[in-house]
Amino acid sequence: MSAAPPTPPPGTGPAAPPPGGAGRPARSGAPAPSVLLAGRPRWTTDVRTLLALEWRRERRAPQVLPTMFLFSIGVFVLFRFGLQDGRVEGPLAAGVLLVTTLLAALLGIGRLWAAEEEEGGLDAFRLTPAPASALVAAKALALWSFLLVLHLVAVPAFVLLLLQDGLDGAAIPRIAGALLLCDLGIAVAGALVGAIAAAARSRELLVPLMAVPLLIPLIALASEALAPLLTSPREVSEGRWWLALALYDGVFLLVCWAVSDGIVED
């Protein structure tokens, strides 16, 4: 069999720009009415602008947050009945809280890139000189902030409905810290999964299929970190789980940054 060098298909360049680099070249000579188009703003400014856009979109037509709130409360009530009015503590409590968070997050992940795909937001973004990593970072930060807001409501509801002896006041900062790290991991991996699924026809089906296996280690680590704090009397949470949680978040942050151009490029 003869060997011939592959011919690139029409429309593909010889080399892609560096991942998460200083900025993709502008694809259009359009005028610059916003901060994304005006000159070459800093990366953080791009992220801030895009994050504000996400929140403005959520404020104008609330979709993600109310859905996640209602779903979480519904699941807690379901557990209340499922456990036959039983209350939980320790690993079981951590599992119920974290799995509920994960399932609620799946709803948010499914909608995270919807506007970009359905309303041409991605095409509009491609016309700006903003780096792809700014959009992915803004998506992850938006989901992270949604999850943190969710926990402001869901955790008190969980304590009220399901936790055996209530929360130890001294444990609250540590619980908040563990949830902060867990939510960051869900947000970063979720932004990635949402972007992958957004390009597909059956995105609603693909999001849980891809996100659940990816997030199992995160839930396992967060459960190990949270379980001692939800036990009565409170036990000591080992530092290695926190470190591993931070490492998991760090790895996915790096992956997100590295592949961001592949997500956004046309």
Added chain:
Amino acid sequence: MPYARRLLPLTLITAVIVVAWVVVSIAVVPTDATEGVRQKLTYLHPAFAIITLVAFVAGAFFAWQHLKHDRPLDDLRSYVAIHMGQVFCLIALITGGIWGRTAWGVWWDWGEPVLVTFLIIFLLYATYQPMRFAIEDPERQARTASVFAVSAGIFAPVCFGVVRMTTNLLHPQPLDDPGSNLPGTAGLAFGLSVLALGALFVTLWHLEVVHKSTRIRVRQLQRKVEGEDAVPVVARASSPVTL
């Protein structure tokens, strides 16, 4: 197609290594006094598991090359590595189940983290094809698949690390545990099993890359000669189409 010339020597080398592996495992290594024939699975199951992870990491590497250089051939290499990895992963799960049945009395133990981790990785990669072929635009399909392959390829070793860290292991660790180091000819058979399945993986990977790239080229030529409608779009459901 650039691989076609290497296929014959590669196949011959693989055949020699595979024969050596089979002969050493069956005829040379004595049957274990306590474990019996079951112990022979040590020369099959772990090697499949090791090569599976190598295949997924190789898939991630080629996907990264695709994202970096935008060469369609890298996407095909990544696709084939992952596809082969899925087959090896399934065989590792099945042979692991057989070993579990003979050693522990159960086909599957949900409390065993290594098994569950392997299943998680298998399930994650099982979404690769549905995800890939749910995207119609071939170039976007290739790019999104590469993003997935890089993410999953990094996730697989991380997942193993985390699970080993969080739970006590029941699964034997022949390479880590000094007490269960394989002696003499058994160690040789184990090394040969990894080498033979590694060579088998590389050969099959080459074969599939050559086969698919040839098929893509033939279709391209057919379209040129007979017109764009000569080859049905349904062909897209079986493999990457850009090269």
